[in-house]
């Protein structure tokens with residue numbers, strides 16, 4: 001874990017013994033892919049998701065050539081720099097977290113570049129989701145394990161990425177893994193994830209699932 005990530009986790013205001021919900025942001029709290037598709041179109045690139053991955057899905061609008069890994073990284077970095085502050089909320093997310101907040105502490109664990117963390121916090125706060133935000137890179141399992149250790153209580157992890165559900169199982173096996181997206185745009189390409197403990201079709205169902213679990 002990088003010193004920057006460790007410092008963010010240390011600084012997160014956690015109360016030991018209180019249930020913890022660790023929640024992803026893109027495609028769970030705020031829309032990402034449809035916004036990225038609009039933004040890419042303005043740069044001369046097309047997003048055509050045929051499966052749950054960006055590799056091969058971004059093509060030059062003129063030539064149809066797929067963007068290479070380095071180009072994708074550069075485009076995403078610019079997208080986060082220019083657009084994070086105005087990502088649109090997913091329906092039901094703010095109300096869902098508000099319903100859960102009386103019985104659990106909530107932390108947002110999100111893969112945004114460090115330079116976009118403040119914009120992500122402001123954007124979420126503007127949507128009524130003013131929770132601590134931890135900017136992660138790569139797999140989230142190690143950060144999740146450290147958050148769970150500090151919470152010393154039941155922990156649930158919510159993410160739309162199959163890779164992150166697998167990372168959670170590997171590094172934080174005691175955490176309940178919920179595979180979830182609130183995005184209609186993403187649902188047609190969303191695979192089943194065998195490593196998840198649960199899935200939910202929408203935010204109200206997700207809230208009901210968590211409330212049942214913690215009675």
Ligand SMILES: [Mg+2]
Pocket residue numbers: 024025026027028159160161
């Ligand atoms: Mg996500």
